[in-house]
Amino acid sequence: MNQSISTVGKVTTNKPIYVNVNKKKSTISFKLHIPHYRQDRVSISGKSYTVELSCTSNNIRCPACGCLSQSLHGHYIRQLQGSEIFNHSLTLLVKTRKFRCRNEHCLRKVFSEDHSCLASPYGRNTLEVEERIREVSLKVTSRTASELLHGQNIFCSQSACLRSAHKELPSKSSNSLPVAIGIDDFAQKKGHIYGSVIVDQMTHRPIAVLPCREGDELEQFLRNNPQIQYITRDRRRNFVEAINRILPGVTQICDRFHLIKNLVDALTEEIASLSRLSVHNQTYSYPSTEECRTKIMEALYGLGDARHRHKLNLFVQADSLIRKGMSISETARQLGVHSQVIWRLVRHHTGKDYMSAQQKSILKHVDELALEISHGCTDIKKLKKKMESKMDTIAISAATIGIRNKIKQELREIRKYNKNITERKNKKQASIRSIRRFILKGESAVQSLTALLKNPLIKQVITLGLRFREMINGNPKQWSLENWIKQAMECDSKAMKTFACGIKADQQAVQNAMDIYLNNGLLEGTVNKIKAIKRQMFNRASYRLLNVKLIAFKT
Incomplete structure (x- = not known):
């Protein structure tokens, strides 16, 4: 339908509409230019125009066999909604004829005229509407x-x-398959549900929105696009593992922005702890079950008199060495005793043979004791009450005294630390923003940060950070990535070592970020578009609707 009848968001064409209004007779006439259709009648009712149309062709082809037919069977009126005319709604009443197919072998006996140039099958609106x-x-x-x-x-x-x-958007580039893509995740529900967005780096157009950032959907997309040669991504491990598993030969490129951000995030906490005192309460986490068990076993071996303890500990050490594959003579030589002593000690004997009744009772319930203490039950009265039907109260006290004293000491230190928070808050300290700027530029107007440069360790960390930033930004000078990793691994800073280990694990992708111009900046903008669409839809849009809206999103 080729008409220009709307006053909203339309462009004037060369095909005009002729309108003639006779106020005395209250009649109106205009001409619509619709190919293959003639206008039979125009009427007006309130603020609505009604136009009756009929097809100009006399010979209609059967959609099943393609034979021409002029045998009229009947007709019906099809009502379509058209675009407005001068702030009036438009209704098209299209006379649709039905014909008989004269082909005896055709399965279709009666068929209707095809109005596909005017409206879709069974549609109530014109194609333009x-x-x-x-x-x-x-x-x-x-x-x-x-x-x-x-x-x-x-x-x-x-x-x-x-x-x-x-409805699915018509594909404008169905023949072109993406060669370079970018992939990033976005939060559907922050901290719980995440999705992924994939963008073509060449056309800068979104390709797909996936309902996960790891799983079958992501792997299926990669499996369906084996022609991909370049993938830009952040350093998220689930993306790396999926790409390595499905497309092992693809060139992966780390995003430069995320590399710099990871460096700053890794060093910020360490430098902050040196430049200012923490103003946050510390919380205590109880030791694990295995740590509690180790402490209880140490207490168990320490029970009894000196001779009894010496014999039991000697058996434990000898038994451990023999289980590792050492001979009797080698074990005796390492423990500094005669081989006959070791022979008599371990021959036909187990650890229980050298334990007292109290030690055997502790050994029997050591796992239960360790579990109770690791869950926070350190009060001796409560512990005795829980274990009263299983163990002697004296054995419980003797077995757990070491681990209980250790936990009490640590709790005492944390309480003392948290008491001084108010005093530390009143002191002027460097902000996180100034610390991040200090890491990126190597200088700061904050006195506490400038004083840190006198520390050789901090000076080395800042120098390595500045070199890494120069390399990522395309100015490697005399430094190579491999040499930088080697220097960072030798640094005494724990944060710098941890960051360097991560870079070494993904070294090829980081090197590609230095050599190839592609990056994930396009993905960050696309994620922002998704956020705008989600907010507009009150976060109720499905992934399919998000995909369609994102592809149609234009700024």
Whole structure:
């Protein structure tokens, strides 16, 4: 349908509409230029125009066999909604004829005229109106789209707008497959549910929105696109593992922004702890079950008199060495005793043979004791009450005294530390922002940070950070990535060592970031677009609707 009848968001064409209004007789006439159709009658009712149309062709082909037919069977009126004319809604009444197929072998006996150039099959709107509804529905919510279209004299419900937005977009580049892509994740529900977005780095257009950042959907996409040669990504391990598993030969490129951000995040806490005192309360975490068990076993071996302890500890050491594969003579030589002593000690004996009844009772319930203490039960009265039917109270006290004293000492230190928080808050300290700037530039106006440069360790860390930033930004000078990793691994800073280990594990992708211009900046903008669409849809949009809206999103 080639008409220019809307005053909202339309461009004037060379095919005009002739309108003639006779105020005395209250009649109106105009001419619509619709190929293959003639205009039979025009009428007006309130603020609505009604135009009756009929097809000009006399010979219609059967859609099943393709034979021409002139045998008229009947007709019916098809009602279509058209674009507005001078702030009036337009209704098209299209006379649709039905014909008989004269081909005896055709399975289709009766068929109707084809109006595909005017409207879609079973459609209630013209193609132009359908396109208008779809464009508005893709840019705003269905409720807003319905109201905006109503202002253009196009009547469409919220549900119809939503169904129109859900339809697949026609592919404009179906023959071109992506060669270089970028992948990033976004939060559907922060901290719980994440999705992934994939963008073509060559065309700068989104390709897909996946409902996960690891799993079958991501692997299926990579499996369906074996032609991909370059992938830009951040340093998230799930992306790396999926790419290495499905496309091992692809060139992976780390994002330069994320590399610098990872460096700053790794060093900030360490430099902050040296430049200022912490103003946050410390919390205590109880030791693990295995640590508690080790402490209880140490206490068990320390029970009894000196001779008994010596014999039991000697048996434990000898038994451990023999289990590792050492001979009797080698064990005796290492423990500094005669081989006959070791022979008599371990021959036909186990550890229980050298334990007292109290030690055997502790050994029997050592796992239960360790579990109770690791869950925070350090009060001796509560511990005795829980174990009273299983162990002697004296054995419980003797077995757990070491681990209980250790936990009490650590709790005492944390309480003392948290008491001084108010005093530390009143002191002027360097902000996180100034620390980050100090890491990136190597200088600061904050006195506490400038004083840190006198520390050789901090000076070395800042120098390594500045060199890494120069390399990533394309100015390697005399430093290579391999040499930088070697120097960073030799540094005494724990944070710098940890960061260097991560860079070494992903060394090739980091080197590609220095050599290849592609980056993930395009993905960050695309994620922001997804966030805008999600907020507009009150976070109720499905992944399929997000995908369609994102592809249609234009700024």
